[in-house]
Amino acid sequence: MAHRKRVAEPDRTEKTCASCGRRIEWRAAWASHWDDVRYCSDACRARRVSSTDRELEKTILRLLGERAATSTICPSDAARAIGGEEWRDLMEPARRAARRLVASGDVRITQKGALVDPSTAKGPIRIGRARPNEEQ
Template identity: 75%
Template sequence: MAVHSESTKTCASCGREMQWRAKWAKNWDAVKYCSDACRTRGVTTQDRELERTILTLLANRAATSTICPSDAARAIGGEEWRDLMEPARRAARRLVVAGEVDITQRGQVVDPSTAKGPIRIRRHRA
């Protein structure tokens, strides 16, 4: 059995790391989403707006500052911002993959695929 040279990818919707699976052997190069839920959800205009908002909020702060995903959710959602928390976290994970931001907990960069609990977002530092 051949081992695929690229054993991990990132989901285009949620930004989490996907591991190679035998059921994807025939079409691994075409696999974009980690689950049926992510395939159905895709990336919406609201998701792109959250990404732009995160980058704008960070650009308007000091280079060492961080934001909470709720800052972006509040900027877009107003009174209904709580429904945008998970989409804001997904947007942040996609921005990590793009190399734009880092996700931190207690000041330390964490793996966005496995981070649980409160997170902060900061500009990527080389």
């Protein structure tokens, strides 16, 4: 009877894409370099995080800081604050910024007042301050 060499189970620590903020799904092809994976796709790797993306993150945090602790904002509030008349082009980058802030534990994303998974949320979302002891 042949003995098979036991292969160590890869570490499948949950990761978040550095660009879009969505959860990265583990793939067998990444098993040998899972620790180095930062992006969920080639598109996110090419897009990376720009200075506008960082500005959107700061704007989201600033807008939340100017409101009551339980208040929320729409991603369009941050897009309008930065983009002026061209704010619509910043809507998806604002949503990505919000997802990255969820991953860092700074904010929470809700729909109709209920927490949602930022990786799968579709439609209108609200961004609020993270609450202690609350998992997104």
